[in-house]
Amino acid sequence: QKEVEQDPGPLSVPEGAIVSLNCTYSNSAFQYFMWYRQYSRKGPELLMYTYSSGNKEDGRFTAQVDKSSKYISLFIRDSQPSDSATYLCATRTGSSNTGKLIFGQGTTLQVKP
Amino acid sequence: SQTIHQWPATLVQPVGSPLSLECTVEGTSNPNLYWYRQAAGRGLQLLFYSVGIGQISSEVPQNLSASRPQDRQFILSSKKLLLSDSGFYLCAWSNEFRTPNSPLHFGNGTRLTVT
Numbered sequence: 577q578k579e580v581e582q583d584p585g586p587l588s589v590p591e592g593a594i595v596s597l598n599c600t601y602s603n604s605a606f607q608y609f610m611w612y613r614q615y616s617r618k619g620p621e622l623l624m625y626t627y628s629s630g631n632k633e634d635g636r637f638t639a640q641v642d643k644s645s646k647y648i649s650l651f652i653r654d655s656q657p658s659d660s661a662t663y664l665c666a667t668r669t670g671s672s673n674t675g676k677l678i679f680g681q682g683t684t685l686q687v688k689p
Numbered sequence: 690s691q692t693i694h695q696w697p698a699t700l701v702q703p704v705g706s707p708l709s710l711e712c713t714v715e716g717t718s719n720p721n722l723y724w725y726r727q728a729a730g731r732g733l734q735l736l737f738y739s740v741g742i743g744q745i746s747s748e749v750p751q752n753l754s755a756s757r758p759q760d761r762q763f764i765l766s767s768k769k770l771l772l773s774d775s776g777f778y779l780c781a782w783s784n785e786f787r788t789p790n791s792p793l794h795f796g797n798g799t800r801l802t803v804t
Contacts, residue, residue: 619795670790675783681732
């Protein structure tokens with residue numbers, strides 16, 4: 577079993593839709609959670625970074641963490657064609673200074689105009 | 690502000706040839722540095738990380754090596770490339786020293802094709 581599971585998609589939605597991207601993880605020691613957006617042929621770009629359970633909002637993006645279920649989500653409101661990218665969830669334990677992240681496989685999102 | 694530079698953007702090399710990919714970070718000191726490889730449909734695989742000059746940790750046995758000759762410089766190398774070394778190589782940094790548990794920030798990657 578992978579430490580972080582993420583449906584690779586692809587996920588195709590019409591412009592303006594609400595998008596829900598999800599990951600599950602197996603290690604209860606994971607404490608920090610991130611979402612990255614990666615455009616084709618580019619490096620991943622940090623979108624959201626959160627520690628506690630609950631919601632964190634930034635513009636059209638909301639990150640949600642449920643530590644009891646080991647489930648993390650990213651919601652995109654009013655999706656735009658420019659949101660078309662691969663979205664990677666990532667997590668870490670926070671117990672060492674190595675800073676190593678465990679990544680999901682990434683979900684490919686296409687927003688159609 | 691901090692920036693990360695990675696070059697070249699694309700590279701085509703024959704099997705058996707050497708490799709050197711370079712990554713530099715600006716605007717910070719004592720960063721943690723990382724090399725990841727991303728294969729299609731397989732996510733990000735951590736290859737090496739470094740918490741300081743000359744300190745290299747390898748995550749997986751492979752045909753590659755890494756070096757950190759300066760605080761903000763990280764180099765990925767190979768003496769003889771294999772076909773299986775093809776992939777998208779990403780350098781990343783984090784500010785772990787100043788901000789524990791901080792996220793990673795990535796460069797724009799090098800797409801390596803070994804022919």
